[in-house]
Structures are given as structure tokens and as C-alpha cells.
Amino acid sequence: MRPVLDDSSAYEAGTDCATDGIANTTTVLGNEPDPDLTNNAATSTACPTGTLPPSFTIAKSASAESPQFVGPGDRVTYTVTVHNTGLIDCTDANPTSFTDDLADVLNNAAYNNDATDGATVSGTTLTWSGPPAAGASVTVTVTVTVTVTVTVTVTYSVTVHEDAADGARLQNLARHFDGPVRRSPPADRQCNVTVPIMSLPLPLPEVKAELDRLTAEFFDVFDNRDGRPADVARLRRLMLPGSVITVAEPKYLTYSLEEFIGPREQLLSDGRLTEFHEWETSEHTDVAGSVACRIGGYRKSGLLNGEPYEGGGTKTFQFVRTPDGWRISAFSWHDES
Template identity: 40%
Template sequence: MFILPLGAHAQLRPLEPWQAKEFLAHIERARVTVDPWIPWATFSTDLESATATLQRYADRLATDTGRIYGIWLDDDLVGGVMFTRFDSAAGVCEIGCWLEQAGEGRGLVTRACRMLIDWAFRERGMSRVEWWAAAGNTRSTDVARRLGMTRDGVLRQRYPHQGVRQDSEVWSVLSEEWPSGEEESKSAVLAELDRLTHVFIGAFTNTGDRRPDLGVIRDVFIPQGRIIANVGNEPVIYDLDSFIEPRQKMLTDGTLTEFSEWEVSERTEIFGSIAHRFSEYRKSGYRHGKRFEGGGCKTTQFLRTPSGWKMSSLAWDDEPSTVTE
């Protein structure tokens, strides 16, 4: 059995019928995020049906028409990727993915999908790799976008799922569009910088039932990192602890609720072991019960370290927020 590394403590391995018990336990943990989008997750409700799901892919592997692989993080199955269709005669295949919350924010799915696509093009000579996603499944289409795919179109009401006819978005990448080794290296670095940026921004979100976890900022920064607010007359310079602690309190004590922030544009430059990103962002939420919206710009510096790419410093300036209620 092969094992491919996906970064620190993470691996890609084949997922086979004998692992159905572990697979079922994982699907139960992931059900809230995968059931709305993946029919076979809905059908895998007990050991028999979970075994049947994995057996269907084992049968496809035997006929060279499909494959399924699991993503393990610290020896726990947290997600996977698959060739849902593999037509070597036509030179066309389709890949898909799923992930439970414990595996999010690490770039695992993106790296695993790159491995599948690279193998399909370089080893099997495929001409086109497709990505099908239910319309509205933005997490899935975000992965397709990070993989450099093009949105080909939408098939309206293509299939029923949970009593509703679903639209399907079709994305694809062609063999001639897939980056060479040197281009791929830069693309992989950019994907990792994207991931670090999104982990940082996502740490503040407390919309719905999400609980902010600013502790992950320590994971994406070097220990000596600095974060600088340059929104007043003088810059305020924080180390990681002095930045995290008051904001964790504000986001959990009712001061700042239904808060989220998102990047709307970016320009990233990479040179060897250093990189710089200039980002424009928007944000919204409730401060002391009053709705506000705002935005601003961030400049972020990155370093390649022995443990991978990390942020070394971040500075931001806000535009004035607008109170809407």
C-alpha cells in the first residue's frame, strides 16, 4: 500500500472496504458538512452501506474506471479525494473531495487533488480533468478555482438530492493548461500562501455556530511574528500573545458578534524563500449590538522555514466602518 505525505502529520492512502468501520465513524463526524452535497455520504449510514460504498470504488479500481483515497491527519481519517469517473479511452476523468472539520484550513484537499491531477495527466495521458459541484457549494468551487480550473457552465436541475433538484457546476482543466514542474512549484507555494492567509482571516469568524479560534494564528506565524495596526496616528505593534488575547475575548464575550472578514483581492510576489502579499478585504458584524460594515488593506510578509511557509509580519490599515443599523 502506498502512503503519500500531504504535509506535517498528514498522509494520502488508498481507502478500501476493510476500512469501512473507520470510514463510517469519519462520515458520522463529517455528516453535517458532506450530506448536503455528496449523495454517497447520505447513503453510508451503517457498516453494511459504508462497506458497499467503498466496495463500489474497489470495483471501479479493478476495471480502471474510478478510485478513492483517504486523507489521514495524525492517524485519524478526516477526508478524502476520488476519481468518480475515469475514462482512459476518452481521456477524460472527474475528481471530487470531501473533508470533516478537523481537517479544514490546512490545504490538505488541494494538495491531494494536485497529486491526482498530476498523475492523471503525466502518468495516464488524460486530456481533461473535470470537477462537478452542486451549485451553491462554494467550498468545493473554491478548491476548483485554487486548482486553476475553468468554470465551463451550469447544468440546471441535473439530479435530485434530498428531495430537491440540484444544479451542477462543471469545472475543468486541460493537460496543456496544467503547469510544468517549475510552474507547479510556484503554484504550490501560492496555494500554501493562500491557505495561510485564509486560516488567519477565518480565525476571527463567529457567525452562526462557529466559535473563533485565534490560537491558530500561532500555527501560521513564526514565534517571533509581529502584527501591526496602523489605523491611527501612530502604529500599534503586537507580538502574537498581545494581539490574540484581547481579540479572542472580544469575539467571545458578546462585544463583537456575527463577525466575518474576507479577502476581495490580492497581489502576491514570491522570490525564493520570501514572499509578500498585498490584500484588500471587507468585514461585517455587530459591535455592541449595532451592525457595521467596513474594509481595508493588509500587507503580509512570509518566510520559508524548516517547517514550511509561515507569516513573519502583518500590517493593516482600515477604512472607516459604516454603521448600517
């Protein structure tokens, strides 16, 4: 007799060995008649030791109206999918669960209280627990709205060309583009600033004439040519008592009006500096209401200790219109080397 083993057991996926039972029967078949067929088979219902472990996968994704970026007020949807990949169902007593830390999300966004499928958010943690059947999936969604606003300040400057036409405009349009695709943004994301170019108005002829006269009289007070006495004291009438006087070159010094007058009266009257005078060679004057400024070149000539003395440089004047007329409130100069 040549025996043949027939080993078979019938079960379905997900069968619980301990609860439903699994019968394993082995039968010996021969090729010759067997007078006793009752001892040719054996059956075992012993349950394997251990418990079939649960198995599942979890996946998470985020979506928004724009696939590349979000801004304040935009909504972001987070989707978490749990799939039971095992052969047994999860139960209420032995559920599947997960937690999701939203701390880095809620720093810049607000939770919309809309978690699905029984999920909850406490503080910054999303929690879900449930009993998905074998092979089934559960999808949990939660949305947040971006709240953070970031302010970036960019500064830059331009210099108006000297030949810019009076009345022209500097027009600057700043636009906020959403991402790398440069679509035209809405009006609330554009800023247009227009600055008109205006030249300083030319002084009125009568004002300019008064300032020319005052400047010429200033230079005249130092003239002692042909034996005439210099009238430096006249500066007290041409200038305000608190005037500031500054020389920048060749050596920086500042004077009050009296500190300036005294030494020059002495120099121009004691014979050391004779045949001296100063005169303006160029000027530009701007007037704004009751104040004005003037800058110009000047020259000077005379005899210092009997030797020719020449020089020149630049003088600037500040003028103020007082109840008694225009006066010099400050002047400064530098001599060319």
C-alpha cells in the first residue's frame, strides 16, 4: 500500500482562531482495500499561540486654493487617511488611533472647528480614534485659516535730473505678485505714488533787487581803496544781532557778529591791509516767502603789509525778512587754496 496524504482546512480571511475555531484534518488514503477506515484520519483544532497583530497605514496631505503658497485669509485643508491593512477588524475595545501636532500650523493660522469623523482638536493637537474594519479606510479632514501678516519695508531713493521739466511727475507703481506667475494683482495689492516735480520759484523782481542791494552793501563795508575808511561797523545794521558767521577753509572757525567785526575793523584801519576790496563773481538766489538763501563765488584784492594780496572762494548767505526789511541772519565762506 502506498499512502497518500490529504491535508485540508477551510477558513476565511479574518477568522478568529480562538473564537471561531480552525479544524485541521489529515487523511491517509491507500491503493488497496482497508478493512478499517475509521483510523485513517486525524483532526486537530488547536489554536496557534499568539495574537494576530493589527496592521494599518496612515497618510497626510495638505491642499489650498493656490498649490504653491497661501496668504492671510486663505484656507488650508489637511487630510489624514487611515487604512486598515490587517486581516482583522479593529474594535471599540482595541481601536486604531493617531495624534497630529498642529503647533507649527496654529502659530500662523486659526483652526476652523471643523474636524471630521469624530476627530477633536485640543490646544494644538488633533486626535482621532476609531474601529475601521479589515481593509477599510477612514479619512479625517481639518481646515485652518491663515492669520499671520508679515510687513516688509523696502526703501530706495532717486535723484531728479537737473534738466527735469517743471510740472513733470515721478510716478511709482508698486505691485504685489502672488508667487512666480506674474499675474496682474487686484487693486488692494497695488500702490501708486505720484510726486510732482516743481522748480523753486524765481524770486520776485523787487525781492531779488533788495537782496542784490543788501549783498552788494555787505561787500562794500570792507572797501578801503583810495584812502577811504572801511565801514565794517555797518554790518550791525545789515545783519541780525544773533547772526552766526562761519569760515570752513582754510581753518574752521565760528564767530558772533561782534567777534567778527572787531578784528576786521582793526586790520582795515591800522595800515596792514590797504587798497582792499571784495566783489561777487557769481550767485544763485532762492526765495521762499520770508526767507532766502544765496550762494556765489567772490574775489578779493589788496595790499597786505605792502605786498599784493589776492584770493577768492565761495560765500553763502541766509536772509530773513524782518519788520524793518531784509537782513542777513548768517553767512559762511571758504577760501580757495
